Amino acid sequence: MGIENVTGKLTLLRVHDRGTKYGPPSDRIDVEAVVQFAHRPTEAFGFQLRADANLPARQGMLGLLRDGFNHGWTVGIDYRRESAAGKRNGVAFRVWLKKPAAALQAGIAGDRSATLLSDPEEAG
Secondary structure, eight states, X not given: OOEEEEEEOEEEEEEOOTTOOBSOGGGOBOOSEEEEETTEEEEEEEEOOOSSTTHHHHHHHHHHHHHHHHHTOEEEEEEEOOOXXXXXXXXXXXXXXXXXXXXXXXXXXXXXXXXXXXXXXXXX
């Protein structure tokens, strides 16, 4: 199970009750927040929203995803997926946004321009 990433525009942002999971029995992920990307419609990526030490970061991740979805910005995630054949769903652990240059120059007030965690291209 290696680390992979995907960037693009979101077509799905779903949040559901704990324990309901996502995906078919052979490719189920135990998550509460799920996204899909326009250019990878057969894959889904998600993370848990549990009352644990990771909750503040994951609430931030959900906020970034919501902003990206609502504004049509480019979203990036790092995720892990089982390496078994046929697996299409992965568990995300990092989220970032990339706004169009025009939006940055216009100085849109009230948006989130920072990433929650380092962009992997910058982290090296």
